[in-house]
Amino acid sequence: MRRLLCLFALITVSLSPSALAQSAFDTRASHAVILDFETGDVLFSKNGDEAMPPASMSKLMTALMVFEALEDGRFELDTSLPVSENAWRRGGAASGSSTMFLDVNSRAEVGDLIRGIIVQSGNDACIVVAEALGGTEENFAQMMTERAHELGLESASFANATGWPDPDHRISALDLARLARHIIETYPQYYDIYSETEFTYNGIRQYNRNPLLGVFDGADGLKTGHTEESGYGLVASAERDGERRIVVFNGMESNRARADESERLMRAAFSEFSTVELVEAGEVLGEAEIYLGVAPSVELRAADSLSFGLHRRDRDGISAELVYEGPLHAPVQEGDVVGQIEVTLPDGREMSVPVEAAQSVARKGAMGRAGAAFARLIRGG
Incomplete structure (x- = not known):
């Protein structure tokens, strides 16, 4: 399943098509x-x-x-x-x-x-x-x-x-x-x-x-x-x-x-224009659920920094989403690229930055995997 985590602290979550098509300048x-x-x-x-x-x-x-x-x-x-x-x-x-x-x-x-x-x-x-x-x-x-x-x-x-x-x-x-x-x-x-x-x-x-x-x-x-x-x-x-x-x-x-x-x-x-740094390399942006892992989730961090220039009146018109295919399947190694940040600017520019696991998460043992499988069966997963 494709999972989307919105960066609430940094962006406006959704925009109308007309807003995406036109910059303030x-x-x-x-x-x-x-x-x-x-x-x-x-x-x-x-x-x-x-x-x-x-x-x-x-x-x-x-x-x-x-x-x-x-x-x-x-x-x-x-x-x-x-x-x-x-x-x-x-x-x-x-x-x-x-x-x-x-x-x-x-x-x-x-x-x-x-x-x-x-x-x-x-x-x-x-x-x-x-x-x-x-x-x-x-x-x-x-x-x-x-x-x-x-x-x-x-x-x-x-x-x-x-x-x-x-x-x-x-x-x-x-x-x-x-x-x-x-x-x-x-x-x-x-x-x-x-x-x-x-x-x-x-x-x-x-x-x-x-x-x-x-x-x-x-x-x-x-x-x-x-x-x-x-x-x-x-x-x-x-x-x-x-x-x-x-x-x-x-x-x-x-x-x-x-x-x-x-x-x-x-x-x-x-x-009227300046450079905006949306994320820094290594910045933790959210977390992803892990299936059959010894931990239930793993933090996700930006693999690279992402900055771009923008008109000052366009700052509220940035659309950004943290995207990954989830749940992730254990084991997960620190540094594994598991998704990306997808960004759209009001003038139509699109860009992305890879997202990686911030920690390693081992796979559960046989008993743990059996228990997880049983629980998933009961839930109808």
Whole structure:
């Protein structure tokens, strides 16, 4: 029999279907995620796991590939790379796309190309480093995808280095947030570039499109994106009072709407969301009946900790149950996994944590088992 023990002290036991389907917080963006940097907990998600067209936000992955090449010695900051006619034609001003204004058949240093990618969102700069690292942009895109999967970004599928529209160029908002977290954590020596508000190359000054820089206190990265297919999007991060949040959203209808929503979401990330620890590893949550055991029951404890991010008004809308198949049959060893905690959040997220026996319980001897069997027969069990 499947047994359910409700965690009365921690949760509301039951919810209506409508309550489970809607969080107290929402956004006009089609996809959005708020991530706590320190814990990696998702504070808010709207279609966050759904692969979407990221536009130039995918240049985070292009830049990461360059950072890794710098780390392993394939590049130095002053390494000079050739600008092919392909990079110039497909990524230059004539293409009508974001550009660093590189000259055809010239050479550019990696340090400048990084700023061309990050600050200016230059497609030409992306193609130059792609051809240098992968031979062709197509090969480099495959390298990007493989590396993303190695990092656990399973939704990622890259068709190019720039974010140019392609049905095979996709990544989820959640994986973009995780990618941003990895860059901030792993490459602090390069992350400062994301906060630079302008960069001049070939005598042409261009400004960082991130609408939070200089507007939201503590904002210091990362990358905008826009195509007709994706709408206007942003991967952003900010730090306040020792806490850092990462916000990703996409699908806004205009540059102005993106700017407004970026400030609203980032402000909410700090003032309206926090991490909730529902249970700690080893915490005793209840007990389960044992059949034919020398003790009638055994305490059940959480095998792992369970924490998650939540809007402050959603705390009363958590549904959690301690589930096991019972009664348990002796013998039971301490640490045996016998069930799980099943949790549903108001925004639809579901998660679980294994539950284990907190003590060992031996099986009764022959006389004890006979007595138990007789008692069960009388009860009609």
